[in-house]
Amino acid sequence: RKEVEQDPGPFNVPEGATVAFNCTYSNSASQSFFWYRQDCRKEPKLLMSVYSSGNEDGRFTAQLNRASQYISLLIRDSKLSDSATYLCAVIFRSNDYKLSFGAGTTVTVRA
Amino acid sequence: EADIYQTPRYLVIGTGKKITLECSQTMGHDKMYWYQQDPGMELHLIHYSYGVNSTEKGDLSSESTVSRIRTEHFPLTLESARPSHTSQYLCASSEGIRGRSSYEQYFGPGTRLTVT
Numbered sequence: 389r390k391e392v393e394q395d396p397g398p399f400n401v402p403e404g405a406t407v408a409f410n411c412t413y414s415n416s417a418s419q420s421f422f423w424y425r426q427d428c429r430k431e432p433k434l435l436m437s438v439y440s441s442g443n444e445d446g447r448f449t450a451q452l453n454r455a456s457q458y459i460s461l462l463i464r465d466s467k468l469s470d471s472a473t474y475l476c477a478v479i480f481r482s483n484d485y486k487l488s489f490g491a492g493t494t495v496t497v498r499a
Numbered sequence: 500e501a502d503i504y505q506t507p508r509y510l511v512i513g514t515g516k517k518i519t520l521e522c523s524q525t526m527g528h529d530k531m532y533w534y535q536q537d538p539g540m541e542l543h544l545i546h547y548s549y550g551v552n553s554t555e556k557g558d559l560s561s562e563s564t565v566s567r568i569r570t571e572h573f574p575l576t577l578e579s580a581r582p583s584h585t586s587q588y589l590c591a592s593s594e595g596i597r598g599r600s601s602y603e604q605y606f607g608p609g610t611r612l613t614v615t
Contacts, residue, residue, distance in 0.1 A: 391574070420602045431589055431606040432542070475542070477525065479602055485530050485593055487604055491541040 389414060392478050394490035401466050401497055408462040409493045411476030420479040421449055421459045425472045425490065432475055435461075467496045502526050505590050507606035512580055513615055520575045520610045522590030531573040532555070532604065534589040535567060542589070548573055580614040587611050 391414045401407045412419075421438035436443065438450040438459050441474040463470055473492040480488060503524040513590055523533070533546040534557075544557030548567040549575045562584070563577050573592075577584055594601040 422603065428575075429538070429611075431609050432607065434603055437603060477604075485602060486532070486544060487602075489542045490559075495517060 389496070390490075391415065391480070392476060392488050392490040394450075394476060394493045396491060396493060398494040398496050403466055403499055404461070405466050405497075406462065406464050407466055407495055409439070409462060409474070409495075410458045410460045411490050411493075412456075412458040413480075413488075414457070414479045415448060415478075416454075416457060417481050418457075418478050421450075421452055422477040422498055423448075423459075423461050424475040424477060426475055426488075427472050432489075435474070435478060453480045466495075468469075468497050468499060471497045500549070503590060503607040505588075505610050507610060508608060509579075509611050509613075510615055511613045511615060514579075516580050516582055517574055518580055518612070520576050520588055520590075520612070522607055524569050524572045524573075524592045524605075524607075525571060526542050526594070526605075527570065528591065528592035528605075529570065530593045530604075531567065532591040533563075533575050534574070534591065535559060535561065536587045536589060536609075538587075548577065580612075582614045585612060585614050 418493045422436040423434045424432040426432040442451045447464045451460045476490045477487040506516035506521045534542045545561040546565040548554045590607040591604040593604045
Protein backbone atom coordinates (compact mmCIF):
# COMPACT_ATOMS: atom_id res chain seq x y z
CA ARG A 389 0.00 0.00 0.00
CA LYS A 390 1.35 3.43 -0.89
CA GLU A 391 1.93 5.88 1.93
CA VAL A 392 0.02 8.64 0.17
CA GLU A 393 -2.76 7.77 -2.26
CA GLN A 394 -4.84 9.89 -4.57
CA ASP A 395 -7.60 9.20 -7.06
CA PRO A 396 -5.80 9.88 -10.34
CA GLY A 397 -8.99 11.11 -12.05
CA PRO A 398 -9.29 12.72 -14.47
CA PHE A 399 -12.05 14.88 -13.11
CA ASN A 400 -13.65 16.56 -16.11
CA VAL A 401 -15.86 19.44 -14.99
CA PRO A 402 -17.57 22.38 -16.70
CA GLU A 403 -16.58 25.93 -15.91
CA GLY A 404 -18.28 27.16 -12.77
CA ALA A 405 -18.66 23.72 -11.25
CA THR A 406 -17.41 22.62 -7.86
CA VAL A 407 -14.94 19.75 -7.77
CA ALA A 408 -13.56 17.99 -4.72
CA PHE A 409 -11.14 15.16 -4.22
CA ASN A 410 -9.32 13.44 -1.40
CA CYS A 411 -5.88 12.19 -0.52
CA THR A 412 -5.39 9.40 2.02
CA TYR A 413 -2.26 8.84 4.06
CA SER A 414 -1.16 5.72 5.87
CA ASN A 415 0.72 7.08 8.88
CA SER A 416 -1.57 8.21 11.67
CA ALA A 417 1.26 10.24 13.22
CA SER A 418 1.62 12.42 10.13
CA GLN A 419 2.37 16.00 11.01
CA SER A 420 2.01 18.38 8.11
CA PHE A 421 -0.06 18.40 4.94
CA PHE A 422 0.06 20.36 1.72
CA TRP A 423 -1.59 20.71 -1.65
CA TYR A 424 0.54 21.48 -4.69
CA ARG A 425 -0.53 22.27 -8.23
CA GLN A 426 1.51 20.99 -11.17
CA ASP A 427 0.93 22.05 -14.74
CA CYS A 428 2.05 19.78 -17.57
CA ARG A 429 5.85 19.60 -17.75
CA LYS A 430 6.25 22.29 -15.08
CA GLU A 431 7.42 22.27 -11.49
CA PRO A 432 4.97 21.79 -8.60
CA LYS A 433 3.80 25.04 -7.04
CA LEU A 434 2.55 25.24 -3.49
CA LEU A 435 -1.18 25.83 -3.48
CA MET A 436 -1.83 25.76 0.24
CA SER A 437 -0.89 24.19 3.51
CA VAL A 438 -3.64 22.23 5.24
CA TYR A 439 -4.35 23.15 8.84
CA SER A 440 -6.18 21.07 11.41
CA SER A 441 -9.09 23.50 11.50
CA GLY A 442 -9.38 23.58 7.73
CA ASN A 443 -8.52 26.60 5.66
CA GLU A 444 -9.70 28.53 2.68
CA ASP A 445 -7.89 30.57 0.07
CA GLY A 446 -10.29 32.19 -2.34
CA ARG A 447 -12.07 29.45 -4.25
CA PHE A 448 -9.96 26.71 -2.70
CA THR A 449 -10.82 24.98 0.56
CA ALA A 450 -8.65 22.36 2.24
CA GLN A 451 -9.77 20.08 5.03
CA LEU A 452 -7.98 17.56 7.24
CA ASN A 453 -9.72 14.52 8.69
CA ARG A 454 -7.28 12.90 11.10
CA ALA A 455 -9.71 10.20 12.23
CA SER A 456 -10.07 8.85 8.71
CA GLN A 457 -6.57 9.90 7.65
CA TYR A 458 -7.31 11.98 4.63
CA ILE A 459 -7.09 15.53 3.39
CA SER A 460 -9.39 17.06 0.84
CA LEU A 461 -9.33 19.90 -1.64
CA LEU A 462 -12.45 21.61 -2.92
CA ILE A 463 -12.43 24.03 -5.82
CA ARG A 464 -15.47 26.27 -6.20
CA ASP A 465 -16.51 28.11 -9.35
CA SER A 466 -13.93 26.27 -11.47
CA LYS A 467 -12.01 28.23 -14.07
CA LEU A 468 -10.33 26.95 -17.20
CA SER A 469 -7.04 27.93 -15.58
CA ASP A 470 -7.66 25.46 -12.74
CA SER A 471 -6.91 22.61 -15.14
CA ALA A 472 -3.83 20.92 -13.68
CA THR A 473 -2.65 17.99 -11.63
CA TYR A 474 -3.08 18.47 -7.90
CA LEU A 475 -0.53 16.74 -5.68
CA CYS A 476 -0.96 16.15 -2.00
CA ALA A 477 2.12 15.98 0.18
CA VAL A 478 2.59 14.76 3.73
CA ILE A 479 5.33 14.97 6.34
CA PHE A 480 5.16 11.82 8.41
CA ARG A 481 7.33 12.61 11.41
CA SER A 482 7.72 15.62 13.64
CA ASN A 483 11.52 15.69 13.37
CA ASP A 484 11.53 15.20 9.61
CA TYR A 485 11.23 17.64 6.76
CA LYS A 486 10.86 15.27 3.81
CA LEU A 487 7.62 15.40 1.88
CA SER A 488 5.94 12.25 0.61
CA PHE A 489 3.90 13.01 -2.48
CA GLY A 490 0.85 11.35 -3.90
CA ALA A 491 0.76 10.57 -7.60
CA GLY A 492 -1.67 13.43 -8.24
CA THR A 493 -5.28 14.02 -9.26
CA THR A 494 -5.84 15.47 -12.72
CA VAL A 495 -8.55 18.08 -13.09
CA THR A 496 -9.72 19.30 -16.48
CA VAL A 497 -12.13 22.23 -16.61
CA ARG A 498 -13.97 22.57 -19.91
CA ALA A 499 -15.68 25.61 -21.38
CA GLU B 500 7.66 33.54 -6.02
CA ALA B 501 10.38 31.19 -4.85
CA ASP B 502 13.95 32.21 -5.60
CA ILE B 503 15.31 28.85 -6.61
CA TYR B 504 17.13 28.31 -9.87
CA GLN B 505 18.19 25.33 -11.91
CA THR B 506 20.53 25.10 -14.85
CA PRO B 507 20.50 23.90 -17.50
CA ARG B 508 16.77 23.78 -18.14
CA TYR B 509 17.22 21.24 -20.93
CA LEU B 510 20.16 18.94 -21.58
CA VAL B 511 20.65 16.35 -24.30
CA ILE B 512 23.83 14.39 -23.85
CA GLY B 513 25.44 11.17 -25.02
CA THR B 514 25.92 8.00 -23.02
CA GLY B 515 28.96 7.92 -20.77
CA LYS B 516 29.29 11.67 -20.28
CA LYS B 517 29.66 13.21 -16.84
CA ILE B 518 27.03 15.82 -16.06
CA THR B 519 26.31 18.21 -13.23
CA LEU B 520 22.88 19.71 -12.69
CA GLU B 521 23.00 23.00 -10.82
CA CYS B 522 20.56 24.18 -8.18
CA SER B 523 20.80 27.43 -6.25
CA GLN B 524 18.47 29.27 -3.90
CA THR B 525 18.73 32.76 -2.51
CA MET B 526 16.30 32.33 0.37
CA GLY B 527 18.87 31.11 2.89
CA HIS B 528 16.99 27.85 3.30
CA ASP B 529 18.78 25.13 5.25
CA LYS B 530 16.96 22.20 3.67
CA MET B 531 17.35 21.25 0.03
CA TYR B 532 16.04 18.31 -2.01
CA TRP B 533 16.39 16.61 -5.38
CA TYR B 534 13.43 14.81 -6.96
CA GLN B 535 13.16 12.77 -10.11
CA GLN B 536 9.94 12.72 -12.12
CA ASP B 537 9.16 10.87 -15.33
CA PRO B 538 6.36 12.27 -17.56
CA GLY B 539 2.95 11.65 -16.05
CA MET B 540 4.46 9.89 -13.07
CA GLU B 541 4.91 10.78 -9.44
CA LEU B 542 7.76 12.63 -7.79
CA HIS B 543 10.47 10.55 -6.17
CA LEU B 544 12.94 11.96 -3.65
CA ILE B 545 16.49 10.95 -4.60
CA HIS B 546 18.67 13.15 -2.35
CA TYR B 547 18.27 15.66 0.43
CA SER B 548 20.40 17.87 2.61
CA TYR B 549 19.59 19.45 5.95
CA GLY B 550 22.58 21.76 5.95
CA VAL B 551 26.13 22.35 4.79
CA ASN B 552 28.19 19.14 4.59
CA SER B 553 25.08 17.05 5.22
CA THR B 554 23.62 14.87 2.45
CA GLU B 555 21.40 11.80 2.50
CA LYS B 556 19.91 9.45 -0.05
CA GLY B 557 16.19 9.63 -0.61
CA ASP B 558 13.53 7.01 -1.06
CA LEU B 559 14.40 6.19 -4.67
CA SER B 560 17.80 4.70 -5.34
CA SER B 561 19.82 6.83 -7.72
CA GLU B 562 23.26 6.55 -9.25
CA SER B 563 23.68 10.29 -8.91
CA THR B 564 25.62 12.01 -6.14
CA VAL B 565 25.19 15.40 -4.49
CA SER B 566 27.25 17.84 -2.48
CA ARG B 567 26.42 20.72 -0.16
CA ILE B 568 29.44 22.91 0.38
CA ARG B 569 27.47 26.17 0.53
CA THR B 570 24.02 26.78 1.92
CA GLU B 571 22.69 28.17 -1.32
CA HIS B 572 24.09 25.56 -3.69
CA PHE B 573 23.13 21.87 -4.09
CA PRO B 574 24.49 20.37 -7.32
CA LEU B 575 23.70 16.86 -8.56
CA THR B 576 26.26 14.86 -10.53
CA LEU B 577 26.02 11.82 -12.74
CA GLU B 578 29.47 10.37 -13.39
CA SER B 579 28.44 8.40 -16.46
CA ALA B 580 25.08 9.19 -17.98
CA ARG B 581 22.91 6.40 -19.37
CA PRO B 582 19.61 6.41 -21.26
CA SER B 583 17.90 5.15 -18.09
CA HIS B 584 18.78 8.50 -16.47
CA THR B 585 16.51 10.31 -18.91
CA SER B 586 13.99 12.15 -16.73
CA GLN B 587 13.09 15.49 -15.22
CA TYR B 588 15.12 16.49 -12.17
CA LEU B 589 13.53 18.95 -9.77
CA CYS B 590 15.30 20.78 -6.97
CA ALA B 591 13.45 22.16 -3.95
CA SER B 592 14.21 23.92 -0.71
CA SER B 593 12.52 24.62 2.60
CA GLU B 594 13.28 26.81 5.56
CA GLY B 595 13.16 23.87 7.93
CA ILE B 596 12.75 25.69 11.21
CA ARG B 597 10.02 24.40 13.48
CA GLY B 598 6.87 26.30 12.74
CA ARG B 599 3.85 26.10 10.55
CA SER B 600 5.25 27.55 7.35
CA SER B 601 8.76 26.22 7.62
CA TYR B 602 8.00 22.80 6.17
CA GLU B 603 6.74 24.16 2.87
CA GLN B 604 8.97 23.23 -0.03
CA TYR B 605 9.52 25.47 -3.03
CA PHE B 606 10.59 24.03 -6.35
CA GLY B 607 12.93 25.20 -9.07
CA PRO B 608 11.84 24.99 -12.72
CA GLY B 609 13.55 21.63 -13.25
CA THR B 610 16.11 20.21 -15.66
CA ARG B 611 14.83 17.97 -18.41
CA LEU B 612 17.62 15.49 -19.12
CA THR B 613 17.76 13.28 -22.19
CA VAL B 614 20.59 10.77 -22.53
CA THR B 615 21.00 9.36 -26.02
